[in-house]
Amino acid sequence: MSERPIQFYFRGAIHRIEGSAPTRTLLQYLREDLHQTGTKEGCAEGDCGACTVVIGELSGGDGEEMLQLRAVNACIQFLPAIDGKALFTVEDLASDGELHPVQQALVDRHGSQCGFCTPGFAMSLFALYENQPECPERDEIDHTLSGNLCRCTGYRPIVDATRDAYALPRRPLNRQPVIAALKALAALPPLDYQGNGQRSHSPRSLAELAALRVALPDARLVAGGTDVGLWVTKQGRDLGEIIHLGAVPELKTVSIGRERLEIGAGVTLTDAFAALTAFEPNWAELARRFASTPVKNAGTLGGNVANGSPIGDSMPALIALGARIVLQHGDSLRELPLEDFYIDYQKTALQRGEFVRALRLDAPAEALRRVFRSYKVAKRLDQDISAVCAGMAVHVDGDGIIRRARIAFGGMAATPKRAVNCELALLGRPWDLNTVRHAMQVLREDYRPLADVRASSEYRLNVAGNLLQRFWLETGSTGQTPARLSQLAPVQS
Template sequence: MSERPIQFYFRGAIHAIQGAAPTRTVLQYLREDLCQTGTKEGCAEGDCGACTVVIGELVGAPGAEELRLRAVNACIQFLPALDGKALFTVEDLAAGEQLHPVQQALVDRHGSQCGFCTPGFAMSLFALYENQDHCPERDEIDHTLSGNLCRCTGYRPIVDAARDAYALPRRQLDRLPVIAALKTLAELPPLDYVGDGRRSHSPRTLAELAELRERLPQARLVAGGTDVGLWVTKQGRDLGELILTGAVAELKRIQIGPGRLEIGAGATLTDAFAALTAFEPQWAELARRFASTPVKNAGTLGGNVANGSPIGDSMPALIALGARIVLQRGDATREMALEDFYLDYQKTALAAGEFVRALVLDAPAAGLKRHFRSYKVAKRLDQDISAVACGLAVHVDDEGCIRRARLAFGGMAATPKRAAGAEAALLGRPWDAAAVRRAMDALGSDFAPFTDVRASSAYRLSVAANLLQRFWLETSGAGDTPVRLAALTPIAPEDQP
């Protein structure tokens, strides 16, 4: 790869960046270098949404490419991630003196008081407006705005503005010049960028990535940047040489075959969760509550898994479904059960020069019925770190006897971990109240949770047991499950062993 500037479509032309550090964020570049201050800096960690911008990418087969627009957080996106893409900010919405429909609706509905968060809301609504021809239901509007926080206006007028925007005369982006520019950018060689004395690489093929990773084992791999970005903005860390994986098309592939799902490590959380929900519909709750829409649009499933956090949310559910992780070094690949990938607190089985290539899941074995649920317990519905997360799966035969059980928890140990004792308490027994009570009691020997600002050890153990009970209530046919955990009726004493 030869050195060249970062190039992307911006304000009707191809824009180039030279000299800026590879870890300079899109937000810093907009505000400090271009003096485009409509995009605001709030938290600098992808939580508040004041910095929301929209990124455009080409998707689809050659000759049938389409423009995909997604909202992301500019505060944790490094500049090289823009290469080959299109960038839209709040300054791009109005046409002269005429406001965009989402802006006009926000004005008409009094959807702004102090106004600091308003540009971010406008950009999230702009992405929704461009991607949906008709006004979606309230839940989808809420999900779209899950990454945008407002402290003074309140959300009702903003949600009303989302609806009103669709009632105004339709005005959509002219996509043809953007697509033409992105096709031109696609003909450039892969990005090898040097700025402020630091280098970053953006390979475009799996072979290029494998060669770079083997040759530069100490380089920092960056996928979506939704975690690594905070290492710079919050911790001030020097990341050294970077390898960005976002341009490797093969890593983004999602392949669904008979009884099998393979998700490339570079697939965004948005795309990965859509595939997982299609593969296993009970994934839907986690897909809805895992991070915000802008974070899911940038972050990757492979990055979440490789991070190794004990509260990574996706890992317990993947482990419960029997996921396997595919690792690659050079031309060689190896595969292991996902639970075996985690060795200790944020320590994984990745060897030097190796990277995560894919995650693989299989459909339930023939002759068994799989019950599966994934739960997340946190102080907020949206955009919060879990106190406890879990993935729970039992496989029962035609007589209702449990033949397989995989119960995995996050937030209960130094790594995402299966509850071996609870699983053993279930095997060979009917899926009934007595079995689930035994499994609940066994959790005390499976885990000795830590206490931190989110939850105490005792609370985590109690919640984990309650989630097992909820799982049984939802899947055993014993009755409807109340919406709130607090409303659950305890198992009657006569049903206990």
Template sequence: MTARPIQFYFRGAVQQISGKPTTRSVLQWLREDACATGTKEGCAEGDCGACTVVIGERDDSAPGGLKLTAVNACIQFLPTLDGKALFTVEDLADGGDLHPVQQAMVDCHASQCGFCTPGFAMSLWADYETRSGTRTREQTLSVLSGNLCRCTGYRPIIDAATAAHARPRVAMDRAPVRAALDLLAALPALEYQSDHTRFFAPRTVDELASTYLARPSARLLAGSTDIGLWVTKQMRDLPDLIYLGAVTELRTITRDDDQLVIGAGATLTEAFAALVAANPAWQELAERFASMPIRNAGTLGGNIANGSPIGDSMPGLIALGASVLLQRGDATREIALEDLYLGYQKSALQAGEFVRAIRVPCGPAAPTMFRTWKVSKRADQDISAVCAGIAVSVRDGLIESARVAFGGMAATPSRAPRCEAALLGQPWSAESVRAAMLALSADYMPLTDMRATANYRNATARNLLWRFWLETAAPATAPTRLAEVSA
């Protein structure tokens, strides 16, 4: 790694940036340094989408070798752009001609105050460039899940998403962008310094391991969907940062008959696609997990290593018996996921040790019945009051294994030992489930906060166990979930 400026593709040329703090956000750079004010700040925490921009990365499997994803500029640090391309709302129109997504928004009356509009345009554009053809309503809702609008009530924006594809197609010429990124890829890995902090962007796992071992007080940074807020909300001064986004090996996902191995650097979008493919029971949670731009930026390894008590991937993974592969220097070890968490924001990771991959049993090795659900005030883009992962295997009518894990119920995502014990060895019956529901009440002492009271969390956790029974015991005669009902 060598000290050099941050280099990325922007407005048809490679930008070279130095002298900016390592934690300067992409949004601050755009608005204050580049005087590109089309991208707005609405919340500075990745929740409103007014700052949505599109990032281009080299990816041979994507059209034109360029993968385009929408992310929140407010919580992305500027050095993470190194080697990538940045597109903003100002890039869409071709001279005086609006892009089809923009023209469709005008035609459908999809803007009122207009402040959120550039963000919506960018989410729609990323989708437009990624897929051609028509969209289902559900696909559009997913694409726009990270954009809040307070004026329109969304109907005209949803209409615009469809209308854009009815207009003559205008696709970006990706060749010059890819060519520019290829040149950047030939540069040495980034080691950027500003003031007193440094930003390392190793490109191999070995480089990552040695860099971290040499600087164990540095902070690992992946999607910055949490660490970004330490700066924008808590105004913390961060130590040296080691960025995982350039370590391509870390994004690898492999699957065989018995297991799915997800590299810690795989984005949540990539990881959930693999989890859903392995077990469709992940589908609902995958859609409700944060929002599209957060899933595009955040990583499964980050969600796990961060260890938040309300991290939504962990209850399901713990229930499935997932383990984490840890690496420190050359040494690796593997532990059960639930054993990673020692207490509130305390993990079993040693100094200089990082999560390399997540191993999830699948196929014959997986439990026979599995569900994972989150419950929150709002359907999309919310933080769970309660998140459940429940896995039960039954042989000859008796419960052979039961793994029940919850988020939002304790200081860490954790299993419910009394509940599991009440199930184990019992007949798979309503009576057993009822007993387990009672036992569950003794497993946790949840908090009361702005998301829910302790009473509600306890009741909902119990009720989700009951839903598990209803959905798995017998063919359902009546709906058990809102998604199954329509007017």
């Protein structure tokens, strides 16, 4: 790959970036170089949403390319991540001296007080406005705004403004010039960028990535940047040489069938969760509460799995469903049960020169009925780190006997971990209250959780047992479910 500048579409023209460090954030570039200060810096970690911008990419193929617009956090997007894409900021919304309907509605509804966070709200709502021709229900509006925080006006006037924006004369984006520019950018060679003494590579095929990873086994792999970005913005770490994964199409594929689901490591959390929910509808609760919309639009399922965090919320549910991780080194592939990928605190089985290629899940055997749930316990509904996250699946035969059980938790150990003793206590027993109460006792033998600012050790143990009981209440035989929760005697520790 030959060196070239970062290039992206912005304000009707192709912009080029040369000389900036590849770990410089899009927010810094906007404010310091382009002097576009409508995009704000609040937390510098993707939590507050003041830095929200909208990124445009081509989707589809075979001559049917469409423009996909998604809100992301500029504060944790490294500059190479916008190569070949279109960028929209709050300054782009008004045209011909008129505010965009989203902006006008925010003004009319007094949806801004101090105004610091308002550009982020406007950009999240702009993406919603472009992606949804009709005004969505309140729950979807709330979910859209889950990554935008404001303490001034509260959310009522902002939600009201969203509805009002749809009632105003429609002003959609003219997409054709953007699509034409993105097609021209797609014809450029792969990005090999150097700036401020750092180098970043952006391979455009799986073969290029595999060869590059073997040649540079110590380079830092970066996908969505929603975790690694904080290493720079909050910890000031030097990432060294970087390999960006966002331009490898093979990593962005989803294959869903009756018997198997395969999700490429570069599939965004938004798209991965949509596929997982289609494959297993009870994934929906976790998909709703996992991070904010801008974080899910940028972060990837492969990145969430690969970073090995003990509180990575996707892993307990994936483990409960029997997920397997596909690793690639050169042309060689190997496959592991996901729970075997985690060795110790933030230490994985990934070998030098390897990368995560995909995650695979199989449908349950037709002879058994699988019931599955995932639960997240945190202090806030949105935008919070779990105290405990659970994934639970039991496979029951026609007589109501448990033939398979996979129970996994995050936040209870140094890694996402199966509750092996609890599983054994369930196997071969009827899926009823007595079995569950016994398993709740045994579950306490599986973990010795730490106490930290989010929860005490005893709280985590109690919650884990209670979640198992909730799982049965939601999925067990209705004839055995007590009419009132007070009929359930407490489990003695």
